[in-house]
Amino acid sequence: MxxxxxxxxxxxxxxxxxxxxxSTSDESTGGDAAGEGGDTAAETYKVGLVILSGDxxxxxxxxxHAELExxxxxxxxxDLEIVVxxxxxxxxxxxxxxxxxxxGDIDAIMLWPTEGEALRSAxxxxxxxxxxxxxxxxxxxxxxxxxGQMMGDNFSIGEEMGEYLNTYFADDDQVNYLRxxxxxxxxTSQRSGGMDEVIDANKFxxxxxxxxxxxxxxxxxxxxxxxxxxxxxxxxESLDLIVTHDDEIVxxxxxxxxxxxxxxxxxxxxxxxxxxxxxxxxxxxxxxxDVKFVTWFFAPSxxxxxxxxxxxxxxxxxxxxxxAVESDGIYLIPSFSIGNAGGTHYDFEQYRASDEYAVRxxxxxx
Numbered sequence: 001m002x003x004x005x006x007x008x009x010x011x012x013x014x015x016x017x018x019x020x021x022x023s024t025s026d027e028s029t030g031g032d033a034a035g036e037g038g039d040t041a042a043e044t045y046k047v048g049l050v051i052l053s054g055d056x057x058x059x060x061x062x063x064x065h066a067e068l069e070x071x072x073x074x075x076x077x078x079d080l081e082i083v084v085x086x087x088x089x090x091x092x093x094x095x096x097x098x099x100x101x102x103x104g105d106i107d108a109i110m111l112w113p114t115e116g117e118a119l120r121s122a123x124x125x126x127x128x129x130x131x132x133x134x135x136x137x138x139x140x141x142x143x144x145x146x147x148g149q150m151m152g153d154n155f156s157i158g159e160e161m162g163e164y165l166n167t168y169f170a171d172d173d174q175v176n177y178l179r180x181x182x183x184x185x186x187x188t189s190q191r192s193g194g195m196d197e198v199i200d201a202n203k204f205x206x207x208x209x210x211x212x213x214x215x216x217x218x219x220x221x222x223x224x225x226x227x228x229x230x231x232x233x234x235x236x237e238s239l240d241l242i243v244t245h246d247d248e249i250v251x252x253x254x255x256x257x258x259x260x261x262x263x264x265x266x267x268x269x270x271x272x273x274x275x276x277x278x279x280x281x282x283x284x285x286x287x288x289x290d291v292k293f294v295t296w297f298f299a300p301s302x303x304x305x306x307x308x309x310x311x312x313x314x315x316x317x318x319x320x321x322x323x324a325v326e327s328d329g330i331y332l333i334p335s336f337s338i339g340n341a342g343g344t345h346y347d348f349e350q351y352r353a354s355d356e357y358a359v360r361x362x363x364x365x366x
């Protein structure tokens with residue numbers, strides 16, 4: 001992340017290094033095993049990134065950012081080699097971890113687990129092998145022996161969301177809301193927990209069980225459509241607020257709300273989210289509905305800081321120079337609010353003019 005603004009203008013020239021799950025590739029560009037003339041052995045470092053896979057959306061962008069940061073670091077450090085393994089399933093991540101350990105020359109591994117608990121045993125084998133382990137985004141709770149864990153500050157995002165809702169609906173006696181989350185990971189529990197600790201429980205009334213979307217636009221749209229079709233006009237008209245954890249979920253909800261042709265009047269005043277996606281902001285600029293939007297910045301480029309930390313700090317012993325702030329072994333990347341409802345850090349146009357937006361949208365193929 002510390003190098004990234006300088007890279008924004010040159011990303012098109014960078015070739016990423018990627019080894020897919022279960023495949024074999026040529027060695028990544030790393031340092032020579034010996035000094036000039038081959039007489040003196042030079043110290044080299046090798047790092048493995050075992051991350052999620054994706055060809056679109058947040059995970060797809062995150063994979064590209066990880067690849068590009070790996071390439072940039074190897075260009076900066078002649079003695080560093082980084083291998084990227086992107087995997088769709090927990091079983092594939094476990095296999096790649098076993099392969100990296102078997103190679104016997106890995107100094108550090110960064111793990112972005114499909115789900116923390118499913119990777120607990122595999123993570124333990126990394127630590128037991130004497131390899132430094134850094135976990136990104138989805139925690140493995142109560143796990144010992146890590147060099148560090150890094151993630152967006154999900155609990156603070158939830159708290160700030162709750163505080164915003166208290167202020168936005170300060171004049172309302174009751175607020176009926178729906179909640180749409182991504183999955184059962186620590187990301188979800190922290191965001192929901194932070195909000196629930198702050199909102200006025202006597203005012204805010206969740207009128208349906210929480211919807212689990214698997215972070216899918218299509219699933220969220222179907223769930224919203226089904227809810228509208230299954231409820232009375234009175235119930236639909238009583239809905240004031242929709243709380244979500246991701247902008248791609250919001251896209252699906254807006255598709256359903258914009259297409260609604262039932263007899264009920266839609267009175268949703270606000271949708272909350274996490275992300276900072278251009279496409280989602282445009283949904284609210286183009287809708288005929290009188291609904292506002294507030295989201296908390298959470299970018300695919302966050303993963304760059306964890307790649308830096310794993311390679312330069314965990315493996316090479318260099319100082320960490322990112323924006324994440326350490327708290328009890330967890331490095332938290334700060335966020336901020338964006339919206340068109342007032343009271344946010346940035347409105348849409350201010351955000352579009354910011355350095356954060358430039359970084360967020362520096363990859364031309366996403």
